Amino acid sequence: MQPLVATFKQTPASRRIRNDAWLGLLLGMAGGLLQAIILHSSLLNATLLGAGFGLVFGLVFSKRASSAGAGLIWGLSSVLLFWFLVLAASMLRLGTHASNVMLENARGRFSTLAAYLVCLGTPVGIAMGIRGGILIPDSSRPLFNRSRAIVAGGLAGVVSGLIFGHWMWQGGFFPLIAGLGGIHSQFIRVILQFSVAFLIGATFGLLFQRDVRGYGSCMGWGLGYTFFCWFAGPLTLFPLLQRMPLNWSMDAATGLFGALVGYILYGLILGIIYATFDRAWIRLFIESDPLNREPDGPGFRLFRSLQWGALAGFAGGLVSGPFMFAAHVLSSVAGVATQLSTSSGLLVHLLVSTFIGMSYGVLFRDEASNLAMAGSWGWVFGLIWWYVGPLTLLPLILTGEIDWRISAASILLPSLLGHLIYGACTGSLFYILERAYTTKHMLDPRMSARELRRLRPVGTPAPALWFFALGTGVIIPLLLA
């Protein structure tokens, strides 16, 4: 009889875990080394921490890194969690739990966060993702079409750049090329703008085609990707292109907070346009094939989703109403005082909530397969609306100007929680309504198969995206405020 250990060593799965652990360890060490060089910090500490992160990533998260895009999201989210862990450990060393000390400590470690994301999370995640893509057979993964990714992604990038660029042009602010002050030719700036836009769009398609499903998740991925792009672009790449020293400090980040909001909006537009092109491609070239025909046609669920979304949004508005009231945001929209009384403000709030809920219905249908997932998508939706609504659209509508300074965002922080609560309630109730309907359909074997295909399975990087988007989306304004 073979010893148990010998048997364990011989299985392909155990061999893969061991190799992943080793690869993670080596990549983490290299990332730690790079970080130490950039930040001029302790070489030993940084290398050890990097190795520790890489090892844990290889053991726990690498199994989910099935492509470069998935690896990137898992890498970014796990390194963010790692940063929180290191922050908490440093507080233990200091022997205090005081918030002000921890806040100052976190602010002081902002450069470490950027370094972790750029030097550790990104390379480790992408490398493990590429390895995962090679090892995992294509038959067990969603189909990938490179042409579709480049065409749909590139088009989405350019169209988003056009919409966003025109808007930014009017404001005299080009966030994508912010920091490249050395370029004076308008033509080159525009060409550069659209080249970068195409590049972001095409890489978005190449990285995330397998993971995105509907419009809402595409927006979520757009949000996460542009958070990463903000760290990698204005904070890292652009200074390097200008031959300036890297500056990942709090002050540099505060100065680029406006660009962050711009990136986020760009990411959301990119996500929704990519989803539109991608869905159109699928509809025209894949679902139109009789071999792939589904029992129900397009548009079947749209009206129901709008109804459920309206109902869920109204309920979300009711639940979040008291919080908005307590935060004094019902009578003052986006920090701007209006003539609305509290009751009128509540009515407007409910009306807007209902309409936004309808958009949730259209964007996020079929994304959640359980209540926890529904709540999580709802949190992300709430966060998106905080950036889009009070921080961008409402000031634009009420005053004709956008104020993306951190000081303006600080005033609006109370409504962030209200938006998160609204999103979670809307997402949860929408899921319950959707579920009640689909349960009926599950009785029919044809419909049952269709419903299962619709739903997002376990194993996609969605949980990592939620954490990365929510984590950076909440932490950054809180730290910079």
Next chain:
Amino acid sequence: MNRFIRRGFLGALAGLAAAAPFLVLSAVGVPEFAVAIVAASMYGVCVPPARRAYADGIMAAASLGIPNWGISSVILLPVLSGNHMAWDAVGMQEHFASLVGWILFGALLGGMLQIASEIAEVHYGPEAAPASPLPSKLTRIVILGGGFGGMRAAEHLEEELGNSALISLVSDTNALLFTPMLAEVAGSSLEPSHISVPLRSSLRRTHFVRGRVTDVDFDKRVIVLDGAGEKGRELKYDHVIFALGAVSNYLGLKNVERLAFNFKTLLDAIRIRNHVIEMFERADRETDPSARRQLLTFVIAGGGFAGVELAGALNDFAHGIFADYRNLNIEELCVTLVHSRDRILPELSDTLAAYALEKMKQRGVTFRLGARLVDAQPGLVTLSDGLISAETLVWTAGTAPNPVIRTLALPTTPRGAITVDSTLAVPDRLTVWALGDCAAVIDSETKKPCPPTAQFAIREAATVAKNICASLKGRPATDFHFRSLGALCVVGHQNACVELTVPFAHTRSLRFSGLFAWLIWRGIYVSKLPGLERKIRVLTAWTLELFFPRDISQTIELGAKDTHGSYAAVSRNI
């Protein structure tokens, strides 16, 4: 153990394990600890177990740590301890340590919950599967007939009964025919498939059976079917709904039955269209003027909705294709409508009927009012007041309930319709229901017979579905009552008559005619047409028709005259 209780318990256990280090390190107080356990338990309930999903669990729970922080540390705990909520940026920053704590607690909770779930699965087996949505005893409801009434009854039953019934629909065709637009198919304005809706695709949970009813054993509750290549197939039921519709009634005129075109089915409309084109083709090479006139004379018997709409559609079609037949003279074309009464469209008011008559005359339709059709021979139609030399005769003058009803042990009226009470149940047969054209329905309020129209059949279907549910749940049944919403009829190109009942003032009606009425007709019927795809197809066809002439391609190869010298007899039997 109930799966939700199990998940909640595992969640609380995992929460306890995840929060313990924070308590030990004095990083949290007892209230925060308690909130964390409750949150963990709730999270556990929401997350179904998945094997080896450590990474997913850690990240999902860590992401929930952020809103948990907002709800508990920023809002709930300050309020419970009698302080103000920490809403503003400074207040939130004061709870920054809690935010980090909640995130790390979430990550730990995710990992612990996964471990707890896997241990529980190893020791106590997988969690109990959810109860089957299918009850052990299903009520079998069989709907006979796939027309408006049958299909709508199936839809209502699907909604009303959910999973507690096994609904079957038996029909001899696999599609619902949208009859209001049938004349447009005969007039080559719409494609046949545009107005037929597949029952299999439209009904989500109803079992469709293609077949024809031959017998029903009411004592054994068994329906015998023929069709789809098999005979004598049996179908058991607990409740049966008769919605078999009506067939043409030729009033004993055997020659008319043999020679005239029917106008009830999609095939009838296709035959009529192809026959009209065939007549034009033959007339084009006919040298004898009287023979040409005979070929180009089209007689429609019956001045009700079907007859008038068909006459209008054929008149437009025939005039429209005339340009393609260079040897023909427009004077030789004649579309004649024969009606036994002195006015057409008895369902509409006098003024609208007069408008329709006048408008159709202006467009070239001729009328023989007050004349009955008494006989037909090849090339000759005999009326009570004269003869018409015509190769084409279409019968729309009478209908009768489906003849199979007379062969069943059911109470019927002299006309052959099933007798039903005010709840649409067949007297003395508690589980047998009837509706639509095959039933003699009396309105429970007005005590008047309900007309055999789709409008009434749809409402009757809803009442039957409700009453079956009531019967299954032991509740009293509802009486049927419905007032007509109005009537609509197209009389020719962009012309229609519409009479709509005024809501809450049923003795009054709104009357429209001309282009506006035609737009109302199209708007209402396209909205009633089942399925988005059909709506788009019809709207596209109508739009194309504005710019392009109607198609004269023959889709059926028609032969010469039959042994009796009739073209129509050949065409109608293809």
